[in-house]
Amino acid sequence: MKLLIKGAHLIDGHHAFNKDIYMENGKIEEIGEDLDCDCQWIDAKGLVLLPAFVDIHAHFRDPGQLDKEDLVTGGMAALKGGYTFVNLMGNTDPVCSNMETINYVRDKARDLDLVEVHQCASITENFDGGSLEHLDRLDKDVRMITDDGKGVASTLSMYRAMEKARDRGIIVMAHAEEMDLTQIDYRLSENLETVRDIYLAKHTGARLHLTHVSTREAIEEIRRGKADGADNITCDVTPHHISMWDKEYRVNPPIRGKEDVEALIEGIKDGTVDAIGTDHAPHTPEDKEKGSPGISGIETSFQICHTHLVKAGHIQMGQLVRLMSENPARILGLNKGRLEKGYDGDVVLVDLDKESQVHPDRFVSKGKNTPFSGLKVQGEIILTIRGGSIKYMSKECGEERLYDNR
Numbered sequence: 001m002k003l004l005i006k007g008a009h010l011i012d013g014h015h016a017f018n019k020d021i022y023m024e025n026g027k028i029e030e031i032g033e034d035l036d037c038d039c040q041w042i043d044a045k046g047l048v049l050l051p052a053f054v055d056i057h058a059h060f061r062d063p064g065q066l067d068k069e070d071l072v073t074g075g076m077a078a079l080k081g082g083y084t085f086v087n088l089m090g091n092t093d094p095v096c097s098n099m100e101t102i103n104y105v106r107d108k109a110r111d112l113d114l115v116e117v118h119q120c121a122s123i124t125e126n127f128d129g130g131s132l133e134h135l136d137r138l139d140k141d142v143r144m145i146t147d148d149g150k151g152v153a154s155t156l157s158m159y160r161a162m163e164k165a166r167d168r169g170i171i172v173m174a175h176a177e178e179m180d181l182t183q184i185d186y187r188l189s190e191n192l193e194t195v196r197d198i199y200l201a202k203h204t205g206a207r208l209h210l211t212h213v214s215t216r217e218a219i220e221e222i223r224r225g226k227a228d229g230a231d232n233i234t235c236d237v238t239p240h241h242i243s244m245w246d247k248e249y250r251v252n253p254p255i256r257g258k259e260d261v262e263a264l265i266e267g268i269k270d271g272t273v274d275a276i277g278t279d280h281a282p283h284t285p286e287d288k289e290k291g292s293p294g295i296s297g298i299e300t301s302f303q304i305c306h307t308h309l310v311k312a313g314h315i316q317m318g319q320l321v322r323l324m325s326e327n328p329a330r331i332l333g334l335n336k337g338r339l340e341k342g343y344d345g346d347v348v349l350v351d352l353d354k355e356s357q358v359h360p361d362r363f364v365s366k367g368k369n370t371p372f373s374g375l376k377v378q379g380e381i382i383l384t385i386r387g388g389s390i391k392y393m394s395k396e397c398g399e400e401r402l403y404d405n406r
């Protein structure tokens with residue numbers, strides 16, 4: 001499989017230049033001027049080419065909640081959003097606490113050949129809050145554990161889980177929510193578990209990834225932890241927590257205040273925040289009506305971040321690429337996220353000037369639950385390429401750019 005993309009402006013976290021890019025056998029083979037080959041090629045003049053995005057946090061609801069999403073619709077939604085890799089949460093039905101369930105997800109995703117997936121295992125068995133023996137039975141290639149959707153209430157269980165994770169060389173992803181306190185103060189609830197988990201990670205030496213960080217205090221604690229030399233701690237923020245404040249929309253953690261949004265953006269600018277994760281959480285209209293928290297966000301993530309971070313003048317495109325591609329890939333140990341020879345041929349072509357409006361009825365995800373409906377955004381995904389083959393093409397301007405030299 002060979003593919004040449006000509007005429008795009010290439011941007012990653014380290015370069016920005018007008019060059020052609022040639023991919024062969026799934027990898028980036030050459031980046032240079034006036035490249036030629038007897039193969040399929042794309043005329044990408046006027047478009048920007050980025051390393052495809054890596055979502056460190058998504059829910060595809062498969063197995064068990066297929067009325068909300070499944071690996072087919074989730075995979076197609078991810079590709080439409082410019083993602084070629086998703087790290088899936090384990091709050092499925094059954095919960096991903098054993099290799100049988102994890103292998104079901106892996107095998108189905110491999111057969112579908114849409115996006116690549118890593119399926120997280122739960123920290124506590126079936127989210128029971130305490131049992132950890134199942135961690136000893138996981139295959140070595142399970143790289144991350146999380147009870148996302150719930151906090152781990154028992155400090156001792158979290159401590160023991162971190163010891164096991166450290167010994168196995170895997171990452172603990174923390175959904176920092178002190179569940180008993182949520183009813184009193186959701187802010188305190190996030191802050192307390194954030195501090196606790198940073199202390200536990202420092203003490204045990206385990207790798208800790210704090211996900212969907214949403215408060216000013218939590219970001220400050222993470223900044224302090226990192227400044228103290230804790231290089232085993234990373235974190236992500238979501239597109240919705242960096243672009244909205246004081247809005248009533250049911251999601252966990254909740255939409256916060258303006259000063260929290262400002263603090264998260266400050267954290268992005270100074271490098272405290274490592275990654276942007278979508279927390280793509282599709283629900284049926286009925287479940288949403290009943291109060292299920294979450295946002296179907298994988299199709300709008302780039303547009304929201306481009307509009308609210310880059311267009312708003314907070315960061316440059318290269319830094320957005322680090323947050324959406326390079327850093328999540330590095331955390332997950334993937335050969336993705338950079339435009340250099342030898343990296344996976346996972347790239348995305350975007351039209352940065354294209355303005356559009358968010359229309360949830362056009363989502364390919366089953367989840368139409370979004371607070372961004374009707375929002376004007378800038379930037380559109382035109383083509384998503386994984387391993388050198390085209391996996392998504394926008395209806396509007398995809399096909400007319402495709403040529404075959406063979």
Ligand code: DOR
Nearest residue numbers: 059149251252281293294
């Ligand atoms: O809003 C959320 N929805 N936050 C979570 O942590 C879980 C997720 C879900 O699974 O619906």
